[in-house]
Amino acid sequence: MKFLTILLFVLNTIILCNAFKINDALSFISSSSSSSYVQELKDNKRDIENYLNVKHIERNIQYNEDRTLDVYYDQESTELKPVYIFLYGGAWHSGSKVKFTNFGSLLDNNGYVAVLPDYILFPYGGFEDMVDDVYHAIKWTFENIQKFGGDPNRVSISAYSAGSHLTALTLLKSLLNYSNKNIELEPFPEFEKVVLLNGPYDFDDYSVINKMIGQSNNSILEKLVQLIFKSPNVSPTDLLKPLSDNSLTSLGAKHFVFFYTSLDQQVKESSAINFMDQMKRVCPNVSIEYVYKEGYEHTTLTRGVRASSPEEENVYLSLLNIKF
Template sequence: MKNLFKTILLLAIVISAVFTNPVKTVETEFESDIKDVAELVHAKDKRADIPTLMESIGNFFKSKNIARNIYYNGSRNLDIYHKKNDKTKRTVVMFIYGGIWTFGEKTLYSTLGDFLYDNGYVAVIPNYAQFPFGLVDDMVYDIGCAIKWVYNNIHKYGGDNQRIILMGHSSGAHLIALTLIQSSLNYIGRLPNIYKAVLLNGPYDFDVFSDIAKQTGITPENSDLEKLAKFVLGSQNACPTDILKYFPDKSISYLGANKFNVIITGEDALVPESSAQGLLQQIRRTSDVPFSYYIMPQVGHSGLTEGLMRGDTGIQGFVLYVIAN
């Protein structure tokens, strides 16, 4: 009962923080695990551009280039943005949205799906399990099932299953990294080969959110927030950076994708740059898998996805470049 109450209280704080006005980031020492989460979900930049998301929901019902609500594992569904009766094999971009592992829905990103379609891609946006109705293993399972479904079926929609790009934002980027790494290391079943992973603003290392890391630049092991994240996500293997730390230098030949492109933004007040740096350091240490690292200045945590959907030509050109390279 105590754990149930803590879970409900935590979820209420997270949802409240997302949908209310942001407050200044707490600078003092954390007083409790709950305060850690309040620090994580409050930030200086906006949590969400509600009008842009609402417009995207309306676009979902108007789009002429979409196959809607296709079930991929019996209980979850996905949307495919494609050119009907197109025999061309187009590169596929499968987008995994974020939302602090607790909220989000594929229709919120239909404008992003149309944007990718307009630029020559077949776009796939799946729904997946979210807390508290699913823990991280359920999220990884759903994303893995979606990948396998796309690999086996996307040819029917003009997509090339040899050129599947996974693109994710925030907790969606974390889940992509976690799914690919777990698959490559046989923690879960082996997934089809992924051409490229494009990761935007993801929290790949929970330790970097600790006070010690913020004040000294030194990242401790097993911070309070990491313990809480593992509690919420329901797994001791929820942190992709920590998984790689257990492996010797140059001991891994493949990490689930042929290449990783990792993007951070200069005004991200939610996820520190050190989160991405920690992941890439472990990729470099344990493998020879290629990666590229990009920084987009003067953009907040959700600025890339929202910029794509709002029609910001600078952001659109930047993200298209990263996807293509």
């Protein structure tokens, strides 16, 4: 367990540094201590208070054995509303539905039913365990959300960072009938929208070594990720590469929205661009909107929504409300 934790730290340092830069790594380690730690404690205290004060919520519904999710909804509403599932990020080893409770409240206040699931985190589970949770949370939503005033025919999903990665990985593995934990996944009903924020979709994008020797697949870093997270399938982009051009008529959703930010030092923009290129190659009629925001860092949007900042709330809602 200690060995895997050390490997995860190395992985995070590589990704956050974007190029194995020692000076950048030292800066990250320094910035992750003292003041930022104190601020995170304050933010977590605020998030817990927000969570405890929410009125329009059904808490801790079991969906995959002892895993739980929360549903944010207006108990007095009589009409079925569109649904958003929100999957948080946290580098696959941190985060919780409580921490992102303001996303649920924001969605509820703007005419949606929101589903916020918890999922297993490293080192207690690898990518296949995480995909298993995400898959069952989505399946639960389609099968049960009408009981909470949600329209099962208008289900969308939004995710951030590691949550975006897991969302894309789960959707493609189910769409393409991949095996996960020795069970062949079945496709979901079609999503209305998939809105992905600041997500990494191919770990090869972080490999300086691969670029130096001119290779584009199966980098040392990607093999390390496969080892750490105990899965042969770790990059959503790689699931599409073996497919022929024009081989798919749908990628599981009517519309996709990708969001990236100019000051993001943790996830490469090329990760989304390369993923979108593969999506368009195998499914030319796929509907994709790419939104690039100047002046935001990796966490600006999510920290803003967590803090009830009107600016970031409006940016997030504008992504959900893009017209196609």
